[in-house]
Amino acid sequence: MSDDAARTRVPSDIRRRAARISGESLDERDRLIQALVARVSELEATCHETEERVRERTEIVANLSHELRTPLSSILGFLQLILEGSVEDPAEQRMFLTRAHASGRRLLEMIGHVLDVTKLDSGMMEIELEDVSLDDVFDEVMTLEMPLAQLKKVSLSEIRPRGLTVRGDAGRLKQVLINLVGNAVKFTPEKGHVAMKATARPDHVVIEVVDDGIGIAKERQTAIFERFVQAEGATTGRKFGGSGLGLFISRQLVKLMGSDLSVTSEIDQGARFFFRLPLVSA
Ligand SMILES: Nc1ncnc2c1ncn2[C@@H]1O[C@H](COP(=O)(O)OP(=O)(O)O)[C@@H](O)[C@H]1O
Numbered sequence: 537m538s539d540d541a542a543r544t545r546v547p548s549d550i551r552r553r554a555a556r557i558s559g560e561s562l563d564e565r566d567r568l569i570q571a572l573v574a575r576v577s578e579l580e581a582t583c584h585e586t587e588e589r590v591r592e593r594t595e596i597v598a599n600l601s602h603e604l605r606t607p608l609s610s611i612l613g614f615l616q617l618i619l620e621g622s623v624e625d626p627a628e629q630r631m632f633l634t635r636a637h638a639s640g641r642r643l644l645e646m647i648g649h650v651l652d653v654t655k656l657d658s659g660m661m662e663i664e665l666e667d668v669s670l671d672d673v674f675d676e677v678m679t680l681e682m683p684l685a686q687l688k689k690v691s692l693s694e695i696r697p698r699g700l701t702v703r704g705d706a707g708r709l710k711q712v713l714i715n716l717v718g719n720a721v722k723f724t725p726e727k728g729h730v731a732m733k734a735t736a737r738p739d740h741v742v743i744e745v746v747d748d749g750i751g752i753a754k755e756r757q758t759a760i761f762e763r764f765v766q767a768e769g770a771t772t773g774r775k776f777g778g779s780g781l782g783l784f785i786s787r788q789l790v791k792l793m794g795s796d797l798s799v800t801s802e803i804d805q806g807a808r809f810f811f812r813l814p815l816v817s818a
């Protein structure tokens with residue numbers, strides 16, 4: 537049945553019942569009917585939206601379950617090889633364990649992303665603005681991301697004066713930088729460069745993550761911030777792995793800190809993701 541047909545069928549039904557049960561004047565009856573018709577349309581719209589959301593969620597859960605299996609299978613695979621004793625060389629054992637560890641991190645990241653989206657959607661994401669030392673945050677991000685960069689043979693560096701303090705949420709800022717640096721390393725081929733920068737301006741600090749990797753086409757630079765949008769095409773998406781939620785979450789977190797996350801990029805020319813935070817002291 538078309539939407540129009542549904543709309544006309546319900547009101548005429550209501551109209552007949554209203555005529556039977558009410559002794560009111562025709563005018564009032566018409567008003568009642570109009571109000572009911574408006575309400576029915578509203579409910580139909582809500583119902584339609586809910587159906588869309590349920591469909592979207594089902595698709596998301598199906599995709600995610602698939603994506604979660606990949607890192608889990610590789611963890612189990614690497615551990616199995618070591619347990620069986622098929623890898624005797626300690627260096628090779630270490631390499632397998634490093635890979636299992638990297639897959640474990642990916643798995644944890646994906647689960648974290650799903651929890652964060654749920655929090656953002658329900659308005660339960662809590663942001664605490666405080667004075668944040670960029671030294672601490674940058675040091676932690678460097679320590680966390682370095683093994684992955686080394687594994688991919690991508691150089692990771694930081695460019696900034698020491699001693700900058702900004703206004704933000706330390707934990708969430710770290711999370712945003714981990715997402716951005718993680719992406720930069722992921723989408724930069726071997727021998728490429730990734731840099732995490734902070735530049736002090738009179739009243740704010742520009743924080744950026746720059747790489748010289750594969751870049752992003754102009755026409756995709758808006759879409760990548762939407763949920764579940766990933767590298768073009770299913771095979772590329774799978775090759776790089778991930779949830780397609782990182783940039784969506786990062787932008788929301790930066791917004792909750794009162795700023796906005798932007799990108800400039802060109803295909804094969806690398807990418808630059810940047811935002812600003814209020815400067816407290818330099
Ligand atoms: N530094 C980057 N260089 C090239 N493409 C990027 C970069 N960062 C993000 N992208 C593109 O944006 C998409 C969405 O990123 P994100 O939301 O973090 O999801 P995921 O990392 O799970 O794919 C990526 O799949 C990729 O296509």
Ligand SMILES: [Mg+2]
Binds near residue numbers: 715718778781783
């Ligand atoms: Mg990502």
